[in-house]
Amino acid sequence: MTTIFDKLQPLAATRQALLERGADFFNTVMERIISPTEAVVDGRRTILAGTNNYLGLTFDPDCMDAACQAVRESGTGTTGSRMANGTFAGHVALERELADFYGCRSAIVFSTGYVANLGMLSGLTGPGDVILIDSDCHASIYDGCRLSGAEVIRFRHNDPSDLNKRLHRLDERAANALIVVEGIYSMLGDRAPLAGLTAVKDDYGAYLFVDEAHSLGVIGDHGRGLAEEAGVEERVDFIVGTFSKSLGAIGGFCVSNHPELDLVRYASRPYIFTASPSPSIIASTRTALKILRTRPELRTRLWNNAHRLYQRLTEMGFLLGPEPSPIVSVRLQGKEDALAHWKKLLERGVYVNLVLPPATPDGGALLRCSMSAAHTPEQVDTICEAFASLREAAGSAQQPEAGLSS
Ligand SMILES: Cc1ncc(COP(=O)(O)O)c(C=O)c1O
Numbered sequence: 001m002t003t004i005f006d007k008l009q010p011l012a013a014t015r016q017a018l019l020e021r022g023a024d025f026f027n028t029v030m031e032r033i034i035s036p037t038e039a040v041v042d043g044r045r046t047i048l049a050g051t052n053n054y055l056g057l058t059f060d061p062d063c064m065d066a067a068c069q070a071v072r073e074s075g076t077g078t079t080g081s082r083m084a085n086g087t088f089a090g091h092v093a094l095e096r097e098l099a100d101f102y103g104c105r106s107a108i109v110f111s112t113g114y115v116a117n118l119g120m121l122s123g124l125t126g127p128g129d130v131i132l133i134d135s136d137c138h139a140s141i142y143d144g145c146r147l148s149g150a151e152v153i154r155f156r157h158n159d160p161s162d163l164n165k166r167l168h169r170l171d172e173r174a175a176n177a178l179i180v181v182e183g184i185y186s187m188l189g190d191r192a193p194l195a196g197l198t199a200v201k202d203d204y205g206a207y208l209f210v211d212e213a214h215s216l217g218v219i220g221d222h223g224r225g226l227a228e229e230a231g232v233e234e235r236v237d238f239i240v241g242t243f244s245k246s247l248g249a250i251g252g253f254c255v256s257n258h259p260e261l262d263l264v265r266y267a268s269r270p271y272i273f274t275a276s277p278s279p280s281i282i283a284s285t286r287t288a289l290k291i292l293r294t295r296p297e298l299r300t301r302l303w304n305n306a307h308r309l310y311q312r313l314t315e316m317g318f319l320l321g322p323e324p325s326p327i328v329s330v331r332l333q334g335k336e337d338a339l340a341h342w343k344k345l346l347e348r349g350v351y352v353n354l355v356l357p358p359a360t361p362d363g364g365a366l367l368r369c370s371m372s373a374a375h376t377p378e379q380v381d382t383i384c385e386a387f388a389s390l391r392e393a394a395g396s397a398q399q400p401e402a403g404l405s406s
Helices: 006-019 061-074 089-102 113-124 139-148 160-169 171-176 194-204 261-267 279-294 297-315 335-347 377-396
Strands: 032-035 038-041 044-048 106-110 130-134 151-155 178-182 207-211 238-242 252-256 327-332 353-355 365-370
Touching (some): 044 377, 061 279, 089 106, 089 279, 106 113, 113 139, 113 178, 113 238, 113 252, 113 261, 130 139, 130 160, 151 160, 160 194, 252 261, 297 327, 297 377, 327 335, 335 353, 335 365
Parallel strands (some): 130 151, 130 178, 178 207, 207 238
Antiparallel strands (some): 038 044, 238 252, 327 365, 353 365
């Protein structure tokens, strides 16, 4: 007889095989957090080079004070959904501040960025509707599409002409289609060609939804993300983002000029059936948003670090994502190389994210680094030296390594 656990058995075997390589690759414990860029891992002081802490705000004194004060004033949690006792004055104020930041009519705050995508996609679309998504979109977008029950069509990554072809085939349904892309893509750090995509969507009168999870606070003159940088904010229908990256907390949001946005609250199960973000989260996020708006030097520092790492790893011959970005992913052909390199980096006191298929865009493996404004130049140098040691080890073994470009 089969059991509900049978399908987990292959995972047990895979996990065991990984453990036999001498590390618990996907359960690394941060034993003590020292700062936005350092933790104790395996008893060793380790540089964190895989967080999404782009502006380094997790230890910002003003954000921490705001969070502590909110706990004292309003308690540790809301114990209710936005619809049932979980909307506090802070949630409403943050929605106003987000709408103001984007120059949009309104905003909705969700419990996480994942939930924002689930909530928006399932609240906006349903059976009979069509969603066109970039094939490299994040899992939360795929899951939101599934929850919606809409027809889902994938188009080739960052390819407006493929999008055009697929919209063309939809005939009159194209005018009501929802196109979903990301600002900066989370795996390789590449930007969406937003000018080209908006031109295509305008041709058909379709709707455009941009997930700026990795671009909020990172690009655009005011830090609003790729739509700002590309000068197309007016033509984007929905912008989604998260508080868990540049803003250093947890939560998600959507902003839009469509007056119907407010109605999505009533149609969105992920908005209705989960507890709202706690007062401390809302308070630190509001403070972080103020900092994002008033301290552009953090973005400058972030980009200095990003360029430094991208350039140094390129010079060493590593194969990276297509453009410099705070996400600097080293692309490797083989899973074995990725596991061995990841472990060596950790032993040298550098933690990066290990990404294996099927989570990678092209079936390869990634050592995904991400930079923070809080990294010091010395820390970036240490990260580079750790990668250089992989290069040296490959050289001394006198064999070309898969994924290291020649
Ligand atoms: C593009 C994108 N959207 C949404 C999310 C989900 O955000 P959160 O972790 O805040 O739930 C992520 C998380 O990594 C992401 O990369």
